[in-house]
Amino acid sequence: MKNLFLSLLLVSVLFMTSSLEVQGRKWKGEGTTPNLESIVIGRCYDYIRILNPAVGEKNCSEIWEAFKNAFVNKDPCSILPKDYELFINLSLHTIPPNKSLFWENNQLLVNSFAARGRRYMSVGDTLFGFFADFLNWCGQPNSTGLDYESCPTTEECENNAVESFWRMASSTYAQHSSGEIHVLLNGSAVGGAYPEPGFFADYEIPNLQKDKISQIVIWVVDDIKGPDIDSCGTHTVERLENRLKALGYDITCTDNYKSVMFLLCLDYPDDSKCTLSSSAAAAQRGPMSSERGGSWNKLTFLSFVGFLFRFALVY
């Protein structure tokens, strides 16, 4: 009887502690990234000095202040994209024509494929995108401090600091894109390759400048082991193609664009989709190893015989 009472007491104490913790955390999302200020200022200098010095001189401290002022000392559910206007003005730079790369549901792949702006410049390869990529932040009312404990998710409120930032960044990125535009979609994504609602659908397409764009190139790539849910001319991709054509754009669409396939193949080199016709022959030769002493020794012997032969010829 006493044991039962003690166990019940223990369980209720644990329950109370955990619910107290939940009450302590205001929001459901992760808190602000620790050392946020140092990280973003460092990234700013990394970008202007090393990654893309072509953007010229920027005042990284000023950019940080403008960024911070967009969301500190406010209700974290009342942040709007235009609150980042000054930040964008200070960090904006030209996006080279033909280098824009839009995407949905394949961020890590796009990062690899864009090669840090050398091949393509995705939004994460611009100064304003690089500044905040993969980071989290929010403020609180009546305090200039950042909330490191928790931040609202988009489900809790749409007008949060991070969501509004990316809406502003995406719109800006689309507005300043020109020439041949590329968009990389995931043909294995649940719900379709072209999600609606989505950043590309709602913030990027509406902000493309038609008179500056020569063509829109769509790539739909399936995961190597993934299902072929969507392709060019079907379902959501068809909807995208129709929308862009109706807007007057010249478009092309390719399934499983080879360059991107090779990148996906890194993790599945033996999959049938990834077999190179040249390496099918090479596989027969096989790797050389010191365990197979035979091939090394034969070679040494032959070299020695060759040497002796040449020596004999000379003398």
Next chain:
Amino acid sequence: DKDCLKIWESLKDAFIYKDPCNITSEDYQPLMELASHPIPCNKSLFWSKTSDLAHRYTKSNQNFLTLEDTLLGYMADRVSWCGDPSAPGINYESCPKRSECESNPSSVFWKTASKMFAEAACGVVQVILNGSIEAGAFRSSSIFGSVEIFNLNPAKVSAVHVWLMHDIGGPRSESCSGHSIKRMKSILEERNIMITCEDNYRPVQLLQCVRNPDHIDCRLCTNTT
């Protein structure tokens, strides 16, 4: 947990106000100690004359780490520094090249860091070498050939896997049966470390094909539309 400000101070102290032609490994010891961290076994990836390829590979495949993917290497990559005895102690205008003096802050840093990276390696280690250069895939003049290979610890490292890559469409100056690989083999076997070698290791070759998708060496067996 690392104290980044302290790490910066120890880097600065290694070279500030010093003659930039007289830097030693000892100058970097405090930094090495503060910034070093253990490397999981079987994950060390060395490289020589294949920087772009090796780093693209580790970026796409988190199973391997080059020196430049460790904290120390990541901090210092693509950055240069040197001091000067006169104020302000840091020279933002110019720094000595290796040809001007060998014991310059940058060269000594990378030599010291490479030695540490090699010493920390355990299990099976990988190295991506370039079979398309004339001077040979394994060269004694490189950091790999002069520092790293000699600082692998035979008590910890069981084998070295060589991935010998040819540029797509590039010359096949050397392959696994070549002279410099044989030399590398004898160095390692003398140190009791096994070596294997593979020409054009497929995953890395796939990465090369990203840049040359239409080259004949990059034809896929299945015809994907």
